[in-house]
Structures are given as C-alpha cells and as structure tokens.
Amino acid sequence: MALPPVPLPNTAAPPGAPHGPGPEPTSPAVVDGRLAAIARGEAVEAYIHPELAGESAVLSVECFNLWYGLKQALFHVSLVIPRGKVTAIIGPSGCGKSTLLRSVNRLNDLIDGVRITGDMRLNGDPIYGNSVDVIELRKRMGMVFQKPNPFPMSIYENVVYPLRIDGERDKRLLDEVCERSLRGAALWDEVKDRLRDNGLTLSGGQQQRLCIARAIAGDPEVLLLDEPCSALDPLATNKIEDLMQELKGEYTVLIVTHNMQQAARTSDYTAFMYLGRVIEYGVTSKLFTNPHVRDTQDYITGRFG
Amino acid sequence: MVWLQGGALAVCLFMIVGLLYVVFRQGMATFWPGPSLQVRTHGGAVYLGEVVREERYRPDPALLDGLPESARGPARDALAREDGWARRRLIYTANFDLTQTHHHWVSDFEIADEERPEWALVIERATNDGRFNGVPVAFLIDGKEVATDPADVWAKFNEHHGPVRQRFQRRVKIEKDQGGAVSRREEEARLGLRRAELEHGAGSPEYAAAASKLDEVNDWAAKEHDRLNDEIAHLNGENARYAMRLAAGGQQKMLPLADVVRAYPANRVGYWGKLGIYTSRWWEFLTDEPRNINSEGGVFPAIWGTAAMTLLMSLVVVPFGVLAALYLREYAKAGPVISAVRIAINNLAGVPSIVFGVFGLGFFCYIIGGSLDDLFFRSRLPSPTYGTGGLLWASLTLALLTLPVVIVATEEALAAVPRSMREGSYACGASKWQTIRRIVLPRAMPGILTGMILAMARGAGEVAPLMLVGAVKLAPSLPVDSEFPFVHPQRSFMHLGFHIYDVGFQSQDSESAKPMVFTTTLLLIALIATLNATAMLLRNRLRRRYAAGQF
Numbered sequence: 001m002a003l004p005p006v007p008l009p010n011t012a013a014p015p016g017a018p019h020g021p022g023p024e025p026t027s028p029a030v031v032d033g034r035l036a037a038i039a040r041g042e043a044v045e046a047y048i049h050p051e052l053a054g055e056s057a058v059l060s061v062e063c064f065n066l067w068y069g070l071k072q073a074l075f076h077v078s079l080v081i082p083r084g085k086v087t088a089i090i091g092p093s094g095c096g097k098s099t100l101l102r103s104v105n106r107l108n109d110l111i112d113g114v115r116i117t118g119d120m121r122l123n124g125d126p127i128y129g130n131s132v133d134v135i136e137l138r139k140r141m142g143m144v145f146q147k148p149n150p151f152p153m154s155i156y157e158n159v160v161y162p163l164r165i166d167g168e169r170d171k172r173l174l175d176e177v178c179e180r181s182l183r184g185a186a187l188w189d190e191v192k193d194r195l196r197d198n199g200l201t202l203s204g205g206q207q208q209r210l211c212i213a214r215a216i217a218g219d220p221e222v223l224l225l226d227e228p229c230s231a232l233d234p235l236a237t238n239k240i241e242d243l244m245q246e247l248k249g250e251y252t253v254l255i256v257t258h259n260m261q262q263a264a265r266t267s268d269y270t271a272f273m274y275l276g277r278v279i280e281y282g283v284t285s286k287l288f289t290n291p292h293v294r295d296t297q298d299y300i301t302g303r304f305g
Numbered sequence: 306m307v308w309l310q311g312g313a314l315a316v317c318l319f320m321i322v323g324l325l326y327v328v329f330r331q332g333m334a335t336f337w338p339g340p341s342l343q344v345r346t347h348g349g350a351v352y353l354g355e356v357v358r359e360e361r362y363r364p365d366p367a368l369l370d371g372l373p374e375s376a377r378g379p380a381r382d383a384l385a386r387e388d389g390w391a392r393r394r395l396i397y398t399a400n401f402d403l404t405q406t407h408h409h410w411v412s413d414f415e416i417a418d419e420e421r422p423e424w425a426l427v428i429e430r431a432t433n434d435g436r437f438n439g440v441p442v443a444f445l446i447d448g449k450e451v452a453t454d455p456a457d458v459w460a461k462f463n464e465h466h467g468p469v470r471q472r473f474q475r476r477v478k479i480e481k482d483q484g485g486a487v488s489r490r491e492e493e494a495r496l497g498l499r500r501a502e503l504e505h506g507a508g509s510p511e512y513a514a515a516a517s518k519l520d521e522v523n524d525w526a527a528k529e530h531d532r533l534n535d536e537i538a539h540l541n542g543e544n545a546r547y548a549m550r551l552a553a554g555g556q557q558k559m560l561p562l563a564d565v566v567r568a569y570p571a572n573r574v575g576y577w578g579k580l581g582i583y584t585s586r587w588w589e590f591l592t593d594e595p596r597n598i599n600s601e602g603g604v605f606p607a608i609w610g611t612a613a614m615t616l617l618m619s620l621v622v623v624p625f626g627v628l629a630a631l632y633l634r635e636y637a638k639a640g641p642v643i644s645a646v647r648i649a650i651n652n653l654a655g656v657p658s659i660v661f662g663v664f665g666l667g668f669f670c671y672i673i674g675g676s677l678d679d680l681f682f683r684s685r686l687p688s689p690t691y692g693t694g695g696l697l698w699a700s701l702t703l704a705l706l707t708l709p710v711v712i713v714a715t716e717e718a719l720a721a722v723p724r725s726m727r728e729g730s731y732a733c734g735a736s737k738w739q740t741i742r743r744i745v746l747p748r749a750m751p752g753i754l755t756g757m758i759l760a761m762a763r764g765a766g767e768v769a770p771l772m773l774v775g776a777v778k779l780a781p782s783l784p785v786d787s788e789f790p791f792v793h794p795q796r797s798f799m800h801l802g803f804h805i806y807d808v809g810f811q812s813q814d815s816e817s818a819k820p821m822v823f824t825t826t827l828l829l830i831a832l833i834a835t836l837n838a839t840a841m842l843l844r845n846r847l848r849r850r851y852a853a854g855q856f
Contacts, residue, residue: 110728110731135736136734139733143729143732145729147725149723149725149728149729151726151729151730151744153743161735165733165736165739218733
C-alpha cells in the first residue's frame with residue numbers, strides 16, 4: 001500500500017470534519033454566492049487557477065454545451081487537460097462529470113436525442129465535426145468504466161481486442177502488446193499462466209485492471225476513467241490508485257470520481273463541477289487546501305453535495 | 306394462494322406424466338408377443354388369436370336368447386351374480402382374407418370351451434391382408450407334402466424360410482435398384498427428345514439425333530428388362546416351390562413361404578424366444594419400410610423424413626430469424642413502424658398452422674416451384690418437379706411458421722447483453738458490426754439457441770401444414786439416395802406426425818393400427834427429445850463459456 005503521493009492534511013477525515021491546516025484556511029475563498037447565481041439561471045465564469053496556463057494541453061474543451069433532448073446537461077464548459085498528468089473531475093451526482101467524460105470519446109453519440117455545441121480538440125484535432133471518423137478517434141483514447149466490463153472471451157483476447165478489430169494478425173506483435181499492457185496494468189504476474197482462461201473468471205479488482213490493460217493496449221493519447229473504483233473493495237481500489245501513479249507521465253489520465261479523498265490522493269489537477277458547470281479548476285493541493293471559490297470549499301468540506 | 310399455485314403446477318405435472326406414462330406403456334408393450342387363445346362358442350364358431358383387450362359391459366338380456374337352450378340357464382345365472390355385468394375379450398383373430406375381419410369380441414357367457422393350442426402359429430405376412438393365425442397342417446415342396454406333423458412342419462419351415470426370404474429380398478432389390486436404373490435411363494432419353502423438341506423444333510437435326518438415341522435406349526432397355534424379368538422369374542419360381550398349409554376355424558389356407566415375414570408358435574415360445582421376437586420387431590420398426598398399409602413393419606422413412614425436415618428447417622429459420630432480430634433490436638430506430646412490425650411478428654405466432662400450409666402450397670409450391678419448373682424442368686411438364694409438395698417446401702413452410710419464435714427469443718437475448726459490454730467495445734474503437742459480431746452475438750448465443758430449441762420442438766411436432774406441402778402416406782424413395790444428384794429436396798417424404806394421423810385415423814382397421822399409433826407417438830416424442838437434448842447440450846457448453854463473472 002503506497003502512501004498518497006500528494007500530501008494533503010486530513011483528507012482521510014470524514015466529510016464535514018474540521019478541515020485545513022489551521023482552524024481557518026490561510027487565504028479564505030474570495031468568490032461567494034456562485035451556486036445561488038447558477039440556481040437563478042445566471043451565467044458564471046469558471047475560476048481557473050493560473051498554474052494551468054503553463055501546461056501543454058492534450059485535450060482542450062471550449063465553451064462546450066450538451067443537451068439530452070430538451071434538458072441541458074453541460075453549460076459552457078471550458079477546460080484544458082495537461083499532458084502526462086492525472087486530472088480529476090469531482091462534483092455531486094448528476095453534475096455532468098460522466099457526461100463530460102463520455103463526450104470526449106463521443107460515447108454519447110449512442111444515445112438518441114443528444115445535441116452539442118462548442119468545440120473539443122485532441123492534440124489539436126477536432127473531436128466533433130462532420131469530417132471526423134469517430135472510430136479512428138476512439139482508437140486514440142482508452143476508457144475504463146464504473147463496473148468492470150471484460151468481454152466474454154479469454155484474457156488474452158480481451159487485452160488485444162483493440163488490435164484485433166484493427167485486423168492485426170501478427171502473433172508476435174499481439175503477444176508483445178498483451179504482455180506490455182498487462183504489465184502496465186500490474187496484472188501480468190497474476191494471469192501470465194492462464195491467458196487462455198475466460199476474462200470473466202477473474203476477481204472484480206483483476207477484471208478492472210484487465211479493462212485498464214485493454215484501454216492502454218492501443219497506446220492511447222488520453223486515458224478516460226469513469227469512477228473506476230466505485231464497484232471495488234478498498235484493497236482493489238488501492239491497487240488501481242497505485243497503478244494510476246505508475247501510468248502518469250506516460251499517459252494522460254482523466255478520471256471522474258465521487259470520492260474526494262481519491263481525487264486528492266491521486267490527481268495533479270482537479271476540476272469541481274456543479275449543475276453542469278465547471279466551478280473551479282486548479283492544482284489539486286491548492287484546490288483542496290485553499291480553494292478560491294467559497295462553494296468549492298463548502299463541497300470539499302462536506303457542507304453540501 | 307400458494308396452494309392454488311402449487312395445485313396448478315401439480316395438475317400440469319400430473320397430466321404430462323400421465324400422458325407420457327400411457328404412451329410409454331402402450332408403445333413399449335405393442336411388440337411383445339402374447340399367447341394365442343382358441344375359444345369355441347355355443348354356436349360352434351371357433352376364434353383363434355391373441356387377446357388384446359378385455360372389458361366389462363352390460364349385455365342386452367335379449368342377447369342371451371340367441372344362445373342354445375342348455376347354455377341359457379348358466380349364462381343368466383352368471384349375469385345375475387354380477388349384477389348384469391359380463392366380461393368380454395377382444396381377440397385378434399387376423400385371417401382377413403378368410404373372415405373379412407381382424408378382430409372379434411367374445412363374451413364369457415358365449416364360450417363353450419377355450420384352450421391354448423400348442424401349435425397355434427402367428428404369421429406376419431408381407432401382403433396387405435395382415436397377420437394369419439392357424440395351426441400348421443402340412444409343408445409342401447413342389448406341391449408334394451413333405452411333412453404333416455406340426456412339429457415337423459415347423460422344423461421344415463425354419464429350414465427353408467431363411468433362404469426363401471433372402472431370395473425374396475434379392476428380387477425386391479433387383480426390381481427397385483436395377484429395374485429403376487433402366488427405367489430412369491429410358492425416362493432420360495425420352496426427356497432428351499422432349500427437350501430437343503422444345504429448344505430446336507420437331508424437324509431439327511438435334512431432334513433427329515435425340516430420337517435415334519431414344520430408339521437405341523429403348524432397344525437396350527427392352528433387353529435389360531427381359532434379362533431382369535428372367536432373373537426375377539427364376540427367383541420367384543424357386544420360392545414358389547415352398548408353401549405351408551394351415552388350418553384356421555374349419556378352413557384351410559395355403560401360404561407361400563415367400564409371403565411370410567415372421568412366424569412363431571405363440572404358445573410354445575419361452576421368455577427368451579419372446580424377447581427375441583420383441584427385439585426383432587423393434588429393429589424392423591426402426592430400420593425398415595412399412596408394410597400392410599402402414600399398420601405393420603417399420604417407419605424408417607418417416608423417422609428420416611422428420612429428422613431431415615426439422616434440421617433443414619432449423620438451418621433456414623435460425624439465420625433468418627437472427628438477422629431479422631438483429632435489425633429490429635440493433636439497427637432500426639424505435640418508432641411506430643417498428644412497434645407495428647413487432648406486434649405483427651407476435652401475431653404471426655398465433656396464426657393457425659394450417660394457414661401456413663395453405664400459404665406454403667400457394668407460394669412455395671405453386672408460385673416458386675412452378676416458376677422453377679418452367680425455367681429448368683420444361684421437358685418434364687406437365688408432371689411437376691418442384692411445383693408440388695416436397696421436403697424443401699415443407700421445411701420452408703415450417704421455417705416461416707417458427708420464425709416468430711426465433712425472432713422473439715433472439716431479441717430477448719440481444720436485449721440481455723449488458724450495455725456496458727457494448728460501450729466497452731465501442732470505446733475500444735470497434736464499429737457497430739464488429740461489436741455485434743465479436744461481443745453481442747457470442748454473448749447472446751445461448752439465448753439464440755434457446756429460440757432454436759423452441760422452434761425445433763414446435764416444428765417437429767407440426768402436422769397440419771405438412772399435409773398440404775409434401776408429407777405423404779407412403780413415399781417411394783427417400784430424398785437422399787444413390788441416384789444423381791443424390792439429394793432430391795423436391796421429393797415428397799414421410800413424417801412421423803402424419804404417420805400417426807394416417808395410421809390411426811385413415812386406415813381401414815383402426816383396432817390393429819392402434820398399437821402402432823402409440824409406438825409411433827413414443828418414437829416421435831423420443832426423436833424430438835433427442836433433437837432438443839442435443840441443442841441443449843450445445844447451449845449449456847456455450848453458456849459455460851460466456852458465463853457472467855462472479856465477484
């Protein structure tokens with residue numbers, strides 16, 4: 001069990017407990033009343049910390065709006081996801097975190113009645129647009145879902161699935177990718193002797209790591225994790241969190257999580273979303289210890305949400 | 306409430322078990338040979354045969370007046386003792402050629418005396434007159450009596466019967482195979498002439514060539530037929546030398562040995578002898594063709610026809626049903642049209658099957674088959690090739706009938722594939738078809754096979770539409786044989802379900818056909834159970850492979 005790499009005081013304390021290095025944050029939140037404004041239907045600007053300006057962006061989101069039918073789920077979302085870092089999105093249920101994540105690889109296309117405006121770019125290439133080949137686009141990303149979803153086939157075939165659908169037949173290459181991905185997902189030692197077994201025979205934590213191996217098999221430019229630990233026990237959760245630290249640097253990770261401690265432990269940057277809007281986005285340690293917006297502080301201290 | 310539910314289940318189970326029990330009991334008992342009983346009535350009539358059934362009834366008192374004086378008193382006493390009830394037994398007297406009946410009811414009060422004659426022979430004949438019961442009187446070779454004692458006659462019979470039967474079977478084979486081949490060449494030459502006439506006209510050189518070819522073949526065929534006829538006549542002549550004379554009910558009958566399929570002295574055979582007869586009858590039933598207007602012999606062509614039709618039907622219905630369900634579930638946009646299509650499919654399952662038969666006859670046989678005949682088999686017209694009922698059209702009709710079952714089952718199976726699995730596949734960059742082919746279909750396969758099992762069970766047991774599109778009472782040859790092109794899907798075929806209907810309700814003598822009905826029903830149930838068990842085995846193997854993970 002590795003210690004959380006981003007030292008944060010008291011993040012393991014239950015929500016609602018006294019918070020911060022002292023009785024009061026050293027520099028109190030300066031912006032107030034945003035949530036009330038949102039509730040009134042007014043447009044609010046996200047507060048983006050200045051540190052982000054220096055990062056090179058893998059993924060940039062600009063003024064992104066999304067509607068499910070008539071209901072708007074995302075409002076003017078603008079974000080840049082820095083290269084080689086772990087970025088977490090937190091917020092209460094229904095705030096649009098997962099919707100935003102699923103918009104990145106256009107999985108929302110599968111749902112009838114979804115409409116979007118705004119722009120998203122992956123390394124400068126547009127994600128939305130008439131000329132975009134969605135299938136090619138999805139091959140440039142990897143995604144891991146809430147519940148482990150290995151396919152009903154062998155462990156080996158599960159991992160090399162992205163290559164298989166590309167028509168790859170070279171046995172040597174497939175073997176190599178399989179081993180590299182499973183090592184990358186810290187699963188190789190556990191399954192190397194039973195690669196031909198059905199993927200569904202693994203335990204839940206192993207299944208989720210198998211899904212991570214599958215997600216990184218295609219060498220993605222960005223790895224999307226949608227609450228990857230919510231169906232796992234604490235031990236398995238720990239393994240996945242360690243794994244994220246190992247993947248960092250080589251891969252850009254965008255993780256949606258319910259669990260604020262997890263965001264605090266694992267991420268470099270954190271965005272706080274509420275009611276389909278980004279409220280505050282900045283370096284994790286600053287966001288958790290010294291939020292700029294009062295509402296962020298209220299959320300992370302457990303006063304609502 | 307729980308008692309009501311449990312009770313309903315118990316009633317269902319009771320009915321199913323009861324049905325199976327009756328069919329199994331009657332079906333298994335049919336071929337067991339029973340002893341022969343000979344009764345003499347007060348009127349002097351003699352009845353010899355196996356007792357197949359007995360029951361109690363209330364005879365009309367006037368019936369007793371027909372008895373002779375001396376018997377009337379005891380009969381009245383016996384009736385009075387039983388409150389007016391009497392027992393009567395149904396004796397399988399056979400000897401249709403002598404008595405014009407197969408069975409006879411004998412009441413106990415009519416009987417003067419009864420015995421079990423030691424040498425009563427039961428003889429199963431190859432002719433349409435059915436069985437013969439009698440006591441052997443003499444064995445004749447070339448018209449001369451060589452044995453007159455029953456034991457000697459029986460010994461002689463056993464000595465000569467084997468070779469005679471072999472000659473008989475060789476004769477049948479010559480008639481069917483070699484004779485058939487010669488006739489086929491003749492037919493081909495005749496069709497060649499007709500084709501030349503249709504394509505080139507009656508005066509063309511091609512027509513002349515075909516005509517001379519036909520003459521040539523006709524000459525050859527006449528010679529061949531003569532040769533075969535000689536051979537057959539020789540075999541027949543050899544067989545005609547052997548005959549057996551039997552006495553039955555005061556009459557005597559000469560039986561040529563070649564007509565005898567099986568004979569046994571019913572009151573002399575022991576347990577093992579009976580077991581031998583039982584086994585040999587089952588073997589004949591499963592592997593041979595029917596005889597005595599379907600009421601005896603085997604049902605092999607019907608077994609073959611049922612299995613072939615069911616498999617062909619599954620082969621057609623599963624791909625079609627799966628494709629249709631895939632479109633409905635995966636590609637079509639939900640809306641009023643799709644809802645209407647779904648309702649229509651569900652209603653299709655409720656259409657009476659005879660309507661499908663009528664449709665099959667009109668569409669497959671007459672329209673499609675008729676067009677095929679027009680295009681490819683003109684020379685054979687007006688006799689139809691594909692333009693009439695046959696194995697292919699029957700399978701297609703039943704495929705149509707069972708299509709809703711497969712579509713509904715497949716749709717359910719597709720809907721049960723978790724969304725997360727599809728999304729996982731899409732997130733890997735798979736296209737829709739790749740996702741369906743690699744993830745959705747394998748995962749839905751057990752459900753699809755369930756649909757196939759249901760369709761097979763429904764299709765194999767269906768009779769009504771088959772009567773219109775190709776099932777026949779007696780098919781001259783199987784749809785697969787050694788004749789080019791070896792597979793003849795246009796041929797009509799026999800079917801166990803239709804056989805049950807035909808034997809049970811269309812035969813001249815339902816009493817002797819009844820045991821056959823039970824046996825055939827038993828066989829049909831066993832066949833469907835076997836087909837289903839195979840499919841289930843397959844499904845369970847797949848299910849193990851795609852079993853959902855546990856954690």
